Amino acid sequence: MSAERGWTSLSSEVKFASQWFEVRRDAARRPDGSHGDYDHVLAPPAVTVLAVDERQRIAVTRQWIYTHRGPQWRLPAGRVDDVDTEPGDAARRELAEEVGVSATDWSMLGTINCADSLTNHRDHAFFATGLRDCGERRLEPGEADLELHWLPVQQVVDMVLAGELPHAGSSFAVLVAKVRGLL
Structure with a gap:
């Protein structure tokens, strides 16, 4: 679990991975206390x-x-x-x-x-x-x-x-x- 500027990552799950990139779904707590899922791609620079x-x-x-x-x-x-x-x-x-x-x-x-x-x-x-x-x-x-x-x-x-x-x-x-x- 990590927190930055009021955002807290609660969990992270790999949905797809290849040699080129990874798709993840993160559960997060926002600065206002509400929760949400964030789908995002991790890619090399x-x-x-x-x-x-x-x-x-x-x-x-x-x-x-x-x-x-x-x-x-x-x-x-x-x-x-x-x-x-x-x-x-x-x-x-x-x-x-x-x-x-x-x-x-x-x-x-x-x-x-x-x-x-x-x-x-x-x-x-x-x-x-x-x-x-x-x-x-x-x-x-x-x-x-x-x-x-x-x-x-x-x-x-x-x-x-x-x-x-x-x-x-x-x-x-x-x-x-x-x-x-x-x-």
């Missing part, structure tokens, strides 16, 4: 990488996203695996796997909560420059249709503003970098 080359182009991927039933533009991204000691390790791995490049300069843009009424899922966004080829891309089976595009910075900013880059981590990374004057 993820990373998104805003990689900008020397020609001021951004690495952007396009692939079919099963849950959205259509193709989607997004920045290179993926989950933080158990082998990653911290999110930056996952960011470096994802950039190499999806884009085939490494970066000499990295900075953290921030972390965004994704659908926080439904899940604890967080996306850590990174800015990468000083790009250099590190060999062939290493796509996972679910990424066989992943296309890599190098788009001008302003085009990617315009895509975010037009709602054409709906992935939360991607839009967050682009907007934060733009506001900070990195783009």
